[in-house]
Amino acid sequence: MSLEGKKLGFIGTGKMGSALIKGICGSGLFSPSNVYASDLYEPSLDELKQNAGINVSTDNKVTVINSDVVVLAVKPQILRKVIESIKEDVTEDKLVISIAAGVKLEDIEKEFNDGTRVVRVMPNIAATVAEAASAITQGQNASKEDAEDALAIFRSVGSAIQVSENLMDAVTGLSGSGPAYIFPVIEAMADGAVYEGLDRNSALILAAQTVIGAAKMVLETGMHPGELKDMVTSPAGTTIRGVRILEEYGVRAAFMNAVIESSNRSKELAK
Numbered sequence: 001m002s003l004e005g006k007k008l009g010f011i012g013t014g015k016m017g018s019a020l021i022k023g024i025c026g027s028g029l030f031s032p033s034n035v036y037a038s039d040l041y042e043p044s045l046d047e048l049k050q051n052a053g054i055n056v057s058t059d060n061k062v063t064v065i066n067s068d069v070v071v072l073a074v075k076p077q078i079l080r081k082v083i084e085s086i087k088e089d090v091t092e093d094k095l096v097i098s099i100a101a102g103v104k105l106e107d108i109e110k111e112f113n114d115g116t117r118v119v120r121v122m123p124n125i126a127a128t129v130a131e132a133a134s135a136i137t138q139g140q141n142a143s144k145e146d147a148e149d150a151l152a153i154f155r156s157v158g159s160a161i162q163v164s165e166n167l168m169d170a171v172t173g174l175s176g177s178g179p180a181y182i183f184p185v186i187e188a189m190a191d192g193a194v195y196e197g198l199d200r201n202s203a204l205i206l207a208a209q210t211v212i213g214a215a216k217m218v219l220e221t222g223m224h225p226g227e228l229k230d231m232v233t234s235p236a237g238t239t240i241r242g243v244r245i246l247e248e249y250g251v252r253a254a255f256m257n258a259v260i261e262s263s264n265r266s267k268e269l270a271k
């Protein structure tokens with residue numbers, strides 16, 4: 001396997017960088033001693049050093065020099081500045097992975113020296129619990145092996161597919177941002193049960209497990225979600241009463257529009 005013996009670096013240890021570091025180390029794909037990370041914010045480095053046992057530095061160059069694969073996990077707005085400060089150390093033997101929303105491969109590649117191997121990835125925060133949904137897309141200098149390495153890294157924390165770059169905004173709106181649409185759904189469903197008298201803890205467990213179960217049925221049965229919904233809705237039963245309320249409030253349109261609006265923001269970030 002081509003990641004054997006390689007070292008992995010993270011520039012940016014915020015919410016997503018930290019989630020990936022913990023998830024990837026937890027999977028065993030990289031041992032913490034082969035993982036490097038840098039950030040300007042020392043408390044997040046201290047936390048990772050203490051709890052994940054990785055190597056940390058406030059100097060991005062230290063991360064780059066020590067790593068074979070460098071993950072750029074900073075905000076899209078500062079990506080250019082960060083690349084400028086590391087580009088001379090990103091030699092052709094290194095693979096760069098950008099997880100920045102919206103920023104196109106060609107715009108990343110042109111900030112680096114010619115020939116730099118770049119793969120763009122959109123993961124999600126569920127990497128924390130090894131259930132991320134990620135999509136990767138390959139830059140012009142990246143090899144098939146680079147794409148496979150990126151897939152292996154992100155598959156260590158969930159599932160990952162390869163898409164063409166023009167679909168990355170759709171992926172960002174759907175799975176990149178998606179957890180933030182589902183958390184309030186879980187909270188609100190639990191609220192309904194609390195209203196009816198269930199304690200909060202039990203309500204959250206049942207609501208979250210209901211989401212896991214429904215998602216697994218879609219993934220594992222291969223059945224259409226509409227058909228699965230029909231399996232729950234008995235004629236004149238309880239479920240169809242709830243379904244009517246969701247339709248009345250336009251919940252489907254709301255979710256569809258949320259994904260489209262988030263994708264639109266991803267397109268804006270490219271400009």
Ligand SMILES: NC(=O)C1=CN([C@@H]2O[C@H](COP(=O)(O)OP(=O)(O)OC[C@H]3O[C@@H](n4cnc5c(N)ncnc54)[C@H](O)[C@@H]3O)[C@@H](O)[C@H]2O)C=CC1
Nearest residue numbers: 012013014015016039040041073074075076099100101125
């Ligand atoms: N949060 C999420 O669920 C997801 C985020 N992303 C992408 O991941 C990237 C990071 O997002 P978050 O982790 O949410 O943001 P964040 O704000 O939590 O983390 C960014 C980190 O970068 C650090 N930083 C700022 N300037 C730096 C510099 N010059 N050198 C090194 N580190 C520096 C900050 O101190 C911070 O810890 C973004 O590009 C975002 O689009 C992608 C998928 C999901």
Ligand SMILES: O=C(O)[C@@H]1CCC=N1
Nearest residue numbers: 100101172176177178
């Ligand atoms: O909200 C954002 O911009 C980032 C990208 C996808 C999820 N979080």
